[in-house]
Amino acid sequence: xxxxxxxxxxxxxxTIGVLSSCKEEKKLPIFGMRDTKTVTLADGTTQVxxxxxxxxxxxxxxxxxxxINNDTxxxxxxxxxxxxxxxxSICPIMHRNMKKVYEEYKGNPEVGFLSHTIDFKxxxxxxxKRYAAKLGVDDQKWQFAYGSKEEIYTIAEKSYLVSVxxxxxxxxxxxxxxxxxxxxxDRRIRGAYDGTDAKQVEQMAKDxxxxxxxxxx
Amino acid sequence: MKRKHLLLSIFLLxxxxxxxxxxxxxxTSLEQxxxxxxxxxxxxxxxxNCHGEKGEGLExxxxxxxxxxxxxxxxxxxxxxxxxxxxxxxxxxxxxxxxKMPSHEEFTDIDLAxxxxxxxxxxxxxxGMYTTAEAAAYLQNCK
Numbered sequence: 201x202x203x204x205x206x207x208x209x210x211x212x213x214x215t216i217g218v219l220s221s222c223k224e225e226k227k228l229p230i231f232g233m234r235d236t237k238t239v240t241l242a243d244g245t246t247q248v249x250x251x252x253x254x255x256x257x258x259x260x261x262x263x264x265x266x267x268i269n270n271d272t273x274x275x276x277x278x279x280x281x282x283x284x285x286x287x288x289s290i291c292p293i294m295h296r297n298m299k300k301v302y303e304e305y306k307g308n309p310e311v312g313f314l315s316h317t318i319d320f321k322x323x324x325x326x327x328x329k330r331y332a333a334k335l336g337v338d339d340q341k342w343q344f345a346y347g348s349k350e351e352i353y354t355i356a357e358k359s360y361l362v363s364v365x366x367x368x369x370x371x372x373x374x375x376x377x378x379x380x381x382x383x384x385x386d387r388r389i390r391g392a393y394d395g396t397d398a399k400q401v402e403q404m405a406k407d408x409x410x411x412x413x414x415x416x417x
Numbered sequence: 418m419k420r421k422h423l424l425l426s427i428f429l430l431x432x433x434x435x436x437x438x439x440x441x442x443x444x445t446s447l448e449q450x451x452x453x454x455x456x457x458x459x460x461x462x463x464x465x466n467c468h469g470e471k472g473e474g475l476e477x478x479x480x481x482x483x484x485x486x487x488x489x490x491x492x493x494x495x496x497x498x499x500x501x502x503x504x505x506x507x508x509x510x511x512x513x514x515x516x517k518m519p520s521h522e523e524f525t526d527i528d529l530a531x532x533x534x535x536x537x538x539x540x541x542x543x544x545g546m547y548t549t550a551e552a553a554a555y556l557q558n559c560k
Contacts, residue, residue, distance in 0.1 A: 288519040292467040292475050299476070334477040396466075 456535025
């Protein structure tokens with residue numbers, strides 16, 4: 201009697217093992233343009249690799265008037281967006297939603313936040329500082345970036361794939377999309393969520409651990 | 418005969434009572450309910466992004482609409498604030514706010530009245546009717 205029960209126990213354990221190893225690991229997609237490059241391996245043979253679009257080198261002033269760059273987000277996945285402090289339309293709701301995610305990952309050093317202002321005339325670092333303090337996020341975890349119009353608008357459109365423009369017929373003048381862009385530790389875009397939609401932002405909060413899991417090997 | 422009169426008058430009294438309680442259910446008039454419903458539409462369209470789905474505002478940047486005392490004390494200024502925008506320091510919910518609220522010059526008197534009926538009767542506020550005439554009168558005295 202004892203022998204078969206041990207057998208069935210083993211069988212049970214094996215089944216579990218097989219099942220769990222079969223379970224497909226969920227991965228987030230990689231966005232942006234792709235290119236290929238031919239690399240030569242150590243043994244002399246060549247192979248074609250995919251080159252993914254990445255966030256290029258940047259350097260902006262933050263709310264403390266110190267420079268931040270890609271290294272500020274080294275070993276972090278981060279959420280990037282474009283806004284301006286006097287925005288009367290979608291920014292408050294974006295940052296209300298983003299703040300919830302910020303609170304959720306407050307204790308996780310592998311998660312960062314980066315908001316770029318597109319109001320290069322008014323949103324100087326001191327204004328960003330005031331804004332951050334009032335939003336209750338004035339720490340290094342959530343960076344507010346100030347740069348020239350050209351730098352910010354170029355990185356928005358070309359790298360983060362967020363459309364921003366100036367339209368004097370619009371209230372508040374600056375027009376931008378409300379995407380929250382999720383960037384991985386290799387500077388690749390792994391998600392874009394409508395920051396004005398609480399459901400999509402919730403999804404982003406759920407996707408962050410999935411992305412972090414890729415680096416836990 | 419006398420008894421019949423008495424019964425009839427009691428019956429009438431009860432009937433009036435029923436009518437009265439029905440038409441003023443929850444202490445609101447039909448007009449107020451209509452203003453409230455239209456005001457809610459305007460709120461969702463023009464105010465909710467900043468002031469929030471529950472009137473909660475945003476941290477220390479955008480004041481909440483849940484401070485009943487503030488709304489009551491500034492009843493005569495609300496129409497001006499919404500139509501012309503406002504800036505400068507205000508104390509709401511025990512906190513100081515010092516941001517700019519954009520103007521909404523396109524709002525008519527009735528829009529303002531409907532919006533104010535909604536705001537002052539939602540989010541735990543219960544301040545009753547606010548008429549279009551009231552909005553028009555208060556707008557005369559905007560600073």
